[in-house]
Amino acid sequence: MIKTVRIGIIGSGGIAHAHINQYKRLPNVQIVGVADVVPGKAKQFVDSLSLTDTQAFEDHRKLLELDLDGVSICTPNVSHHVTTVDALRAGKHVLLEKPMSVTLAEAVDMVKATKESGKILTIGFQPRYDPNMKLVQDIVQSGKLGKVYYVETGGGRRRGMPGGTFIRKDLAGAGAMADIGCYSLDMALNAMGYPRPLTVSSFTSNHFGTNKLYHPEADRFEVEDFGVAMIRFENDLVLQFKISWAMHMDTLGSTMFLGTDGGLKVNPAGTGNWSGVWDGKVGDLTLFHDFMGQPTSTPIPIIEHTQDLFFEKVRDFVDAVSEGHPAPIPGEQILIQQAIIDGVLRSSELKREVAIELPY
Template sequence: MSRTLKIGIIGSGGIAGSHVKAYQELADVEIVAVADQIPGKAAQFIDFWRIPSAQPFDDYRKLLELELDGVSICTPNVAHYQTTVDSLRAGKNVMLEKPMSVTLEEAVEMAQTAKQTGFMLNVGFQPRYDPNMKIIQDVVQSGQLGKVYYVETGGGRRRGMPGGTFISKEIAGAGAMADIGCYSLDMALNAMGYPKPLTVSAYSSNYFGTNPLYHNEASRFDVEDFGVAMIRFEDDLVLNFKISWAMHMDTLGPTLFLGTDGGLKVTPAGKGPWSGVFDGNVGAITYFHDVRGHHTESQIPLIEHNKNLFNEKVRDFVEAVREGKPAPIPGEQIVRNQAIIDGIIRSSLSKREVTIDLL
């Protein structure tokens, strides 16, 4: 019989409820504590989700004094760094919501702390658990595209701007890039084995978020709602990245992988104002290649599934903790995702190309 794993949750905002539901579906997992810096909010959360076994805390550091096997960190982005570092140093495995951090320096220290302490830092990119994402990765890494030299990824919602903590730079650090752009980057970078980025040249704007015609919190909207970038990597690879929360267009196009022997086009699923971004499902995968000199297009069959990708992410984390395995989506890898977002922010502000300095 398996030992019951004890889990704490830090931050009781909207996403924390998804963590609760995922943990509650797993056998031999118990949520024993919830922390939120707003007095009384953790207790309200425990009552709402009916977690009688959980203790409420207004200070997450008190929660970390408990004997816990892991914690889910569901705080606003700006708090990811300190809560993660403190949790790892307290001997807890960490399931961290995306984005990893606000700055590259924070991400690097978080990954270093995980390595130094020997505890797991797992970052939550649930789209990876779509089996069709695995198909994309397998095709790209199989070599059948030849040398991949150009990738285009991203997506755009015609209208899809959140509010609250998402639109404050002081709390979120960035807007569309941190919210949905990190998913698009992870889809492409993971398929390619997370190559090392070297430089970024970027542009961003927030014409829609700051306009009361399009957003009811326009007066406090100070993050980007649109961004584009050209990123150079090692091995003469370039990536064209684009992301949008709002625009006068139906789509910013599919993800493309161009190789010397073939190409791959990945179209996102869904229709409507909130579709067109790779934070969900795959719509179609098409393989372009030549057969005996003839241009050929092959539709790669999709895998039909009804998986709850968020639950799969939490399940994988729990299994890794229970079995002593490495982090399924290690922070050490996602540092490169954060490095690109950090570079985009710096390049947009300086209006010039910037370098990315990673060891």
């Protein structure tokens, strides 16, 4: 008999609808409760989806008192830390939307709570479920490129600035770097096995977000809409990271892995003002190498994949909870990314290179 997995949802904003829609596709999932700090919002959410057997709460701690196996955390970034730690300490498995946290100290605390509780914390990077992302990882780690010494990743939307909680520093913590830049970092770092970062030098700006010509909430825009950083890792590896919510350009370029024996170029999928970043599928892949002493480029066929990546993320979490698997995308790994983003923001503020310090 298939075990029923009892799930709670913390936060009932837009992304919570995506989680609910995917959970409803799984016959062994029961949505037990929803919590939202805004009075009446969780009840409205539950009623709008006709979740007749689902309880609504205004305090996530009351939700965590229920008999739950796991929770999806869909709150603004600033609440990721407290809701995750509370859930883990209450003995619940956690699927957390990206970015992991606002600060590095919060991420460290979350990983500590994971280890102490014995429960899993998995972070919501659904692009990893595109088989072409796995293909990128396989190529980079196969040795085909030789020693990889330089990586360039990022991307940028010509126009794609969100509003609301995304642009408030007290709720989001950061802007484009954390919102869409985290996808770019995960794609590149995961392909390389998440190497240990040492230093970062960065620059950020918000020329578009604070301009009423480009954003209707310019007076309330508090985070960066553009950023670029050079990150140094162990083993003489450097990574150039760049991201933009808005710009006067069609692209910030491809993701590139340069190695001593070959190079790999990766383009994102999609077209239009909101495309150009790594929050979806891979567009195309090209391997650059020498053949018979001549520079050669070889297109790599894209693997067709029709499955919904968000569904695969949710299903993988449910399977891990039901069958006792490890976290599909563990918080211990994404903590490294959080350390980089923390360093990027510190370097930009101080206008100099800073050290990246990991707790282990």
